[in-house]
Amino acid sequence: MPPLDQSPASALAVAVSPRLAGTVHGFMGRAGGVSVGRYATFNLARWVGDASPAVAKNWRRWRAAYPRLTLATVAQVHGATIHRVGRDWNDRRPEGDGMVTAEAGVALGVFTADCAPILLADLAHGVIGALHAGWRGTLANIAGAGVRAMIEIGARPESIRAAIGPAIGQCCFEVDAELADRFAREIDGAASCARPGRPGKAYLDLGALNQMLLARAGLEPQAIDEVGPCTRCAHDRYFSRRAASGASTGLQLSFIALRASTDRAS
Numbered sequence: 001m002p003p004l005d006q007s008p009a010s011a012l013a014v015a016v017s018p019r020l021a022g023t024v025h026g027f028m029g030r031a032g033g034v035s036v037g038r039y040a041t042f043n044l045a046r047w048v049g050d051a052s053p054a055v056a057k058n059w060r061r062w063r064a065a066y067p068r069l070t071l072a073t074v075a076q077v078h079g080a081t082i083h084r085v086g087r088d089w090n091d092r093r094p095e096g097d098g099m100v101t102a103e104a105g106v107a108l109g110v111f112t113a114d115c116a117p118i119l120l121a122d123l124a125h126g127v128i129g130a131l132h133a134g135w136r137g138t139l140a141n142i143a144g145a146g147v148r149a150m151i152e153i154g155a156r157p158e159s160i161r162a163a164i165g166p167a168i169g170q171c172c173f174e175v176d177a178e179l180a181d182r183f184a185r186e187i188d189g190a191a192s193c194a195r196p197g198r199p200g201k202a203y204l205d206l207g208a209l210n211q212m213l214l215a216r217a218g219l220e221p222q223a224i225d226e227v228g229p230c231t232r233c234a235h236d237r238y239f240s241r242r243a244a245s246g247a248s249t250g251l252q253l254s255f256i257a258l259r260a261s262t263d264r265a266s
């Protein structure tokens with residue numbers, strides 16, 4: 001039998017937001033795993049070319065750190081489809097870029113490497129959500145779709161809190177000026193979230209765009225938090241597709257769960 005992996009869960013890097021206090025949540029970084037090279041070290045994605053035994057070992061470490069959680073994920077496609085996760089979800093992994101649930105103990109997880117992970121919670125009504133928002137998802141207003149899906153299962157926008165996790169910052173998110181123009185045309189106010197770059201280029205602020213879209217969906221501006229550094233600047237701590245010049249990299253997991261009633265007191 002292979003030796004048990006007994007490395008302490010404390011070696012994992014996880015950022016949290018005070019806005020989501022009362023939930024079990026985290027924006028995992030790349031520290032604390034066993035993957036190597038572009039996947040070093042805490043890659044949990046099985047489909048990016050990393051060695052399976054390393055990914056499996058990383059998963060054991062995550063499960064050891066969060067033994068009470070069952071994780072639901074989707075096959076992310078840069079769209080704005082939100083799935084409702086129930087007890088019968090099991091190991092489904094349908095295409096989509098967001099999930100909502102009212103089930104305690106079910107963690108909703110999204111994978112990113114520069115795209116913005118967005119975690120949401122309405123603790124007053126016991127509803128959470130997790131979204132993957134790259135530029136395509138942002139343009140498709142996945143933030144608004146996620147809030148609507150939460151409202152459909154009982155949340156109220158004024159009691160939803162949100163945290164946008166580590167993602168590529170405006171400092172590093174250079175796009176074609178044409179794309180910035182498209183944002184400005186399709187999203188009212190988006191022009192304020194872009195600044196000019198080199199000729200024909202612009203810098204987009206993905207975090208600010210999603211903050212704006214969340215506020216427009218009904219969240220109080222002060223209920224929205226941004227957590228973590230620019231993933232490209234901090235590529236030693238976070239996976240960044242751009243820092244890898246577009247090559248396949250590991251992906252970081254961001255997740256959120258409602259506490260089961262038995263541990264709500266803690």
Ligand SMILES: [Zn+2]
Binds near residue numbers: 168173234
């Ligand atoms: Zn940066």
